[in-house]
Amino acid sequence: MTCPDFDWKGFVLDELPAPERRRMEEHLQSCAACRQEVESYGLTITAMHRLPVREIPRRISFVSDPVFEPNWWQRFWASAPRLGFASAAMLSLAIVVHAFATRPPAPVATAANAQVEQKIQAEVERRLPAAVDAALEAKVQAKLTPVMTEFSGRLQEFEKKSRDQRNADLRDISSAFDVLQKKVNNVYLSAARYGGD
Numbered sequence: 001m002t003c004p005d006f007d008w009k010g011f012v013l014d015e016l017p018a019p020e021r022r023r024m025e026e027h028l029q030s031c032a033a034c035r036q037e038v039e040s041y042g043l044t045i046t047a048m049h050r051l052p053v054r055e056i057p058r059r060i061s062f063v064s065d066p067v068f069e070p071n072w073w074q075r076f077w078a079s080a081p082r083l084g085f086a087s088a089a090m091l092s093l094a095i096v097v098h099a100f101a102t103r104p105p106a107p108v109a110t111a112a113n114a115q116v117e118q119k120i121q122a123e124v125e126r127r128l129p130a131a132v133d134a135a136l137e138a139k140v141q142a143k144l145t146p147v148m149t150e151f152s153g154r155l156q157e158f159e160k161k162s163r164d165q166r167n168a169d170l171r172d173i174s175s176a177f178d179v180l181q182k183k184v185n186n187v188y189l190s191a192a193r194y195g196g197d
Helices: 008-012 018-030 032-050 072-078 080-101 111-193
Strands: none
């Protein structure tokens, strides 16, 4: 049996049956490494027994406990989106209440009012397409600008990588050409040395 086959922790804690324990004691007499391991386990258990016995705390507070949670109004006040939504809702409610509470009497429809309405409608129809086109163009431009910026950045990065790769390839070709030139020169020298042409 090899040393790893023994359960030295069970031996030190006296949890093994008697035949297994006797066999381990016989092995301990001949193996210094196992003896040292058993002594270290024994020292650990002795140190554990010397620790003072303390009462287990009844309650340990954690940060996740409800005691530490903020009140509903603290959570509401700390949240900017909720506060903004509440402000917008109160403003909308105030506008609606004001509109219904101070409703002016209905104006009497006259020919002058009809002409004014027609002029307003004509002006709106004249200005609306240009305003829509301008707003649409601004929106498209706003969406295209980041895309074009990213594209130009990627294009520059690709060009740099291509330049670096081309330079590396040229260096490789140049070094291969130099090696080939040296080999050709060696062949010429050998041929000249041994009478070849």
